[in-house]
Amino acid sequence: MEVRVALIGQPNVGKSSLFKALTGGDVRIANWPGTSVERVEGVVEYKGRRIRLVDLPGIYGFSATTLEERLSRDYILSGEPHVVVVLVDATLPERTLYLAVEALELTGNVIIAFTKTDLAHSHGVHINYELIQNKLKAPVVATSIVDDRGLNALLDKVLETASKPSGKPLLNLDYGELEPFVESVQRIILEHRVLANYPSRWLAVRLLEGDAELEERLLREAGEEVLNKVRAVRSEAQRIVGRDLAALTASKRFQFILEVLGSGIVKKKVAGGGFKYRFFYNPVLGPLASILFITLMFLAVFTINTGFPLNTLLSALGQEELAVAVENYSVSGLMEEYLGAVQEWVGGVVGNPVAASLIAEGVVGGVGTVLTFIPLILVVSLILAALEDSGLLPRMAIGAHYLTSKMGLSGAAIFPLTLSLGCNVPAILATRASISLRERLRLAITLPFIPCQARLIVLLALSTALSTFSSSLLVIAGYLSAFLAFITVNYALYRLQDKPRGRSPELLLEVPPVHRPVPRVLWWMVWSDLKHFVKRAGLVILSASVAAWLLTHVSTSLQLTLDPSDSVAAAVSRVLTPVLEPLGISGPGAWMVVFALITGFFAKELFISSLLVVSGSPTVRQATSLIGLTDAELIPLAVFTVLYVPCVATLSAIYSETRSARHVVLTVALMMVIAYAGSLLTRLLITIG
Known part of the structure; x- marks a missing residue:
């Protein structure tokens, strides 16, 4: 069935521009029966549905004092349109929302579409669309024809609204x-x-x-x-x-x-941009300034959350006690200590050891993983919100654009790229700042190649087991292989997606005046990110934690066991050991490496702890020696652990941002293929050398 949509708004609200952006300019013009007023229609094919847009005359209300108002009101009341989209100018919401309120009193199938949202910031207007949606009790969508923002979301809402009965008017005002x-x-x-x-x-x-x-x-x-x-x-x-x-x-x-x-x-009243921020536009100073700003933010974010890299720097300077204090009293350190105490308390309260293990490791451990991400996302979202609201973020993107464009990315990609060095989850969330949908999808797929802090821990642990190869060179090699994979895959996708269409990485954005961030606006943005993560990713992480416990504590005879070597996970690991033989990893202990890789899917740092548990060894060096791994096998294994599938939290973040299982599968497939190819190449180079 064709979905008919009435598009209505006050004059100069951007209705015609939005209509052309949605229809591509392919329109049919006729007159309303018996009048000289034009009726403009266009058709959109979207998700297998045919959507007919009827561009109604620009009016200020439904008082029917003009012919245009009567035509618009009669058409809406005729029952012909399945959906009524009322446009509101985001730069003049007080004046242009009046028609939307009248429409909500008239019918129950209304969508409110804010236009010119790209200009709102430069006018000092900050809008919480979710709050307005709750107040109006109608769907609200933010749109901009400059960067096609919200156009697909608007069409999604049209199909969703059309599938429901129109019902009574959505708004009953108290007069x-x-x-x-x-x-x-x-x-x-x-x-x-x-x-x-x-x-x-x-x-x-x-x-x-x-x-x-x-x-x-x-x-x-x-x-x-x-x-x-x-x-x-x-x-x-x-x-x-x-x-x-x-x-x-x-x-x-x-x-x-x-x-x-x-x-x-x-x-908020805004002033001019100010000459003191013009260095971002300099081709030399701009990239340097942007990288410096982002590096300082990165250091601040992860020092607060984990103590890294300040603890490493203090340790290198011989300040071991201070380094330990910084790590222990970081947000993650304090939370880890608290959760450890909770798990220990559960073990003491619950008498059955299996039940205690399930609650402590599966449930509490899963909740703990979610809680561990919350401080990181809070801090990252707060800094990103402050930069965006203040007007500095667009300037930093401009400064970085010269460098990132060489990789097929706009300057807006520099911030999520840097965040990935600490954690891929907030980096995926930060792709919302991307200028185009194509770039956002590319980043969502390729950012997991960037080694997060957990993978750095794995690299450092494996480096301690080396006997001849330099441990620092192993870490450097791991990071180089990861960045090479990110750049190569991202550029290849760019060539496939945009280059054939003649599209170069563009940075088309509004550069608003610089002003102090508004605390209320910052809270809106931070709360939105946090709620989004907990609702979308939290349940997935908790479910995965319980699933991981079951795989490692249920035997092949479906009996509960506390010995991981008798578990289903161990049995599956033994079946998969031939996959690692080309890397030189074979023998009776090879299943332990496979098992560690499987648990590393749930959280990368579990790779080391799982290896120690199943081998019964106190150190990584002893565990790898027991398994029979030499430097020639450890180095390809290190490359594989850096490049193979991201953790479940990252995958859930990718799905929550793209709403596409296909992109999740593509990410896993790409990383597995490249991890395997990179490890084989590393093995070959070591053999030749």
Whole structure:
């Protein structure tokens, strides 16, 4: 079935531009029957559905004082459109939201689309669309034709709304002292069963306002007696209220609009950009300044969260006690200590060792993993929000663009790229700052190649087991292979996606004036990111933690066991050992490496702990010696652990951002192939050398 959409908005709200952006300019123009007013229609093919957009004339309201207002109102009430999209100018929300409020009183299939959202920031307007959506009780979508922002989201909402019954109007405003008279007129309408195609409450309000066209229709359908009853109620209301009723209802609507915007919009006076930030535009100073800013942020974020890399620097300077203190009193250090105490308490309270293990390791461990990410996401989101709200982030992207464009990326990619060095999860979330959808998808797929802090821990642990090869060279080789994989895959995808279409990495963005971040706006942005992560990724991580416990504590005979070597995971690992033979890893202990790689999928740092548990060794050197791994096998293994599948938290973040299982599967497949190829190449080079 074709979905018909009425597109309506006040003049100069950006309606025609949005209509052209959605339809591609392929439109049909005719006149409304019996009038000289143009009716413009266009068709969009989206997700296998045909969507017909009808661009209604620009109007200020539904008072029907003009021909355009009557045509628009009649078309919406005709039942022909399945969805009504009302446009609101994000730079002038107080004025342009009035029509949306009237539409919400009229029908129940309304979507509010904010336009010109790319300009709002430069006007000092900060909008919390989620709060406004909750207040209006209708879908709200932020759009911009400059970078196609929100266009697909708008079409998704159109299909979703069209699939539901339109129902009653979404909004019933409280008209205060006029309410008793609204109820009286509504009662008259319902008793005489007239004008049934109009919502009775809306009709009552309009008749009290003195809508001449509706009075004529009421006279034709119900007769003069019913009309006189309505007029008598209106006269009494006019006498008691003591002011024009249309002016009263309009003031009530504007009062409601101010209440909605008061909670969902912050306006801040902005000044000029200022010459002191122009160095971001310099081809030499710009990239250096951007990298310096981001490096300092990276150091601040992860020092607060984990103590790294400040603890490593202090340790290198001989300040071991201070390094340990920085690590222990970091957010993650304190949380790890607390969760360890909780797990120990569970073990003491629950008598059954298997049940205690399930609760402590599976449930508490899963919740702990989610909680461990929360401080990191909070700090990262806060810094990113402050940079974005202040206007510095666009300038940093401009400064970095010269370098990143060589890799097929815009300058906006520099921030998530740097964040990945600490953790891939907040980096994936930060791809929302990407200018284009294509670049965002490429980053979501390729960012997991960048080694996070957990993979650094694995590299450092494996380096301690080397006997001849330099441990520092192993870490350097691991990072070089990871960055080479990221650049190569990203550039290859860029060549496939954009280069054939003649698209170069572009950085088309609004550069707003610099101003102090608004705390209220920062809270909106941080809370949105945090809620998004907990709702989407939290459940996946917790489920994966319990699943990992079951795999390692259920034997092949489906009996519970506390010996990992008898578990289903161990049995599967033994079957998969031939996969590692080309890397030189074979023999009776090879299954332990496979098992460690499997558990590393749930959390990369589990690779080392799992290797120690199943081998029964106190150190990595002893564990690798027991398995029979030489330097020639350890080095390819290190490369493999850096490049193979991301952790489950990263995969859940990719899915939550792309809403596509196909992209998750593509990420896993690419990383596995490249990890295997990179390890084989490393093995070959060692053999030749």
